[in-house]
Amino acid sequence: MRAPASILPLRVENLAFEAEGKSLLGPLSFELPRGGITAIIGPNGAGKSLLLRLCHGLIAPASGRVNWAVEEGMLAGRKRHAMVFQRPVMLRRSARANLQHAASVTHAGRRVEDALERFGLASLAERPARLLSGGEQQRLALARAWLLEPEVLFLDEPTSQLDPGATRQIEASLERLAAEGVTLLMTTHDLGQARRLARRVLFLNRGALVEDAEASAFFTAPRSEKARSFLAGDLLW
């Protein structure tokens, strides 16, 4: 029997999360097939970051399941999904040493030098990572994730703290990753970014998945009243 070639599709089934007896997310279900960029949008407290963390396995759900096509999203003993956080966590080392650390603990398949080159970090390789600018740190976080050869990349508001120039660089990197076949699931507050990048939109409100639609359809003719209000700039309660 041949080993599965992909960890996708990801099937999220009746996923719910609660804290101190209060429901914060779900139950919700959706499927993430291979390819493209899916944007999770919604107001603050909708559960967007929570959903990413549940899918990536950083926290355990109260109920429901995150089903990868192969167990825990691992192929050949390596986890094939990675995550980039809103505030990139930089180890107290140089940019290169940050990549080397990730490569050594995960037995990454890609080379550190290639990652530095690809994300335009070669000239910054010896600089302490924590002293890089916000955009440079986020590029380093992307490079670190790329090292792991992820099939799926989760991104939590990857450009929320960046200026337009740095945002453009990150978006270009994301588009390149998507074009190379990496499946991206990202949260964003920036509707313009969702319009520019996403092929599909998951719209969350107060922990519920209100709409799951093609991006073009969602932005031109949202089905739900909540989504219409959100796109019109109304404050949702």
Added chain:
Amino acid sequence: MDVTTAFSEALGLIFGADPKFLQIVGLSLRVTLTAVLLAAMIGLPLGAWLAVSRFPGRNLVIIFINGMMGLPPVVAGLMVFLLLSRSGPLGAWGLLFTPAAMVIAQALLVLPIVIALTRGTTEELWLEYREHLTSLGVSGLRAVPTLLWDGRFALATGLLAGFGRASAEVGAVLIVGGNIANYTRTMTTTIALETSKGDLPLALGLGIVLMGLTFLINGLAFGASRIGARFAG
């Protein structure tokens, strides 16, 4: 003997490389460095483990260790004395009144400092790194090497503080070492003894060396934090 003469003779002992003087300084440094090394070997991993672990009674353990940082040296000396005395549980080892006993006593004093500082430093790092490291599949004990390495400059400062405490300590080494000439006599015990005998030059000379050590340690600690800020961010 007036103070000026004593001071001048003390400088003579230092710069004349008096063999007896150097023997005392050498033994003191050997005992203290060994004690700090021993405390570091036990305390660094233990402190980091405490930072990433969650178990019932963890807070009590932390309170106990923090409390042990204030352990009076004479009590530490007494504990090691009871442990190593002929009727004690480790009496058969025959270590009482040897430099090894002094190392154990000083390590006992330094260990809580190392554990507490390591826990504090690595716990702060763990809070910051946890999601990233967990995302990489590195959690719990596997995170300890990363945390220790990234906390290395702060931890170096902690170890230097431990060295400072041990090198300036007199009560514990006096009890378990016995202050035996040419064998277990350290700088601090010599200063205490020679001052009481009125031999001020030797006491003053050793006092100057101890003060120099204190400044050196502070300089190194300052340097470690500056290097940390420059190279680790």
